């Protein structure tokens with residue numbers, strides 16, 4: 488691709504949400520606008536119950552908002568066929584939760600291999616090294632500590648080579664040093680792979696490491712300047 492076109496494509500947002508409103512029993516938020524481009528990271532902070540995880544679900548294919556549009560990789564997300572949304576989930580989107588869903592009876596390596604087989608990628612040992620888990624690959628995940636399991640689940644996501652990562656409290660149960668290490672790996676990954684990171688966190692120091700910080704408060708999402 489010619490460089491000039493490449494630059495144009497790169498500058499387009501990977502994710503753009505406009506006029507998003509959602510209610511459960513009561514209105515949660517309304518008229519939310521958000522966008523993120525390649526190589527960028529954004530943190531969403533806000534009080535417990537303000538709707539951060541719900542907003543992340545809306546951005547990441549799992550919940551159609553009551554109103555508004557979500558454009559992911561230049562496709563209007565909630566007008567796509569389920570088959571196309573499944574393909575995004577399999578190949579293009581990485582989702583990291585605080586509580587991971589590893590297969591307990593399998594080794595760490597087998598858990599990562601399942602994800603790479605599905606996405607057609609090969610395992611990048613550099614990622615395992617950076618996350619300081621490469622020596623744990625033969626262990627069953629049930630034999631690993633919570634923090635080690637969390638890093639295996641992050642390695643599983645990154646080895647899929649997603650174009651956008653949605654992370655909900657990815658460092659919530661990690662000590663400070665390991666949390667910093669995980670943020671180092673995530674931020675390096677998005678720069679290296681022209682990907683983006685959307686992070687929900689209560690941890691101000693993790694939020695401050697992102698290129699932009701948004702606060703969800705009184706049903707609105709405000710960018711902190």
Ligand SMILES: Nc1ncnc2c1ncn2[C@@H]1O[C@H](COP(=O)(O)OP(=O)(O)OP(=O)(O)O)[C@@H](O)[C@H]1O
Nearest residue numbers: 511512515533534535536537538539540541542689
């Ligand atoms: N599927 C659902 N059905 C009904 N109510 C829901 C559903 N999901 C979330 N809620 C409610 O929406 C509100 C926002 O929840 P959400 O998990 O998005 O908040 P949050 O800001 O991520 O909170 P926390 O920081 O505590 O994780 C909560 O009051 C929650 O009970």
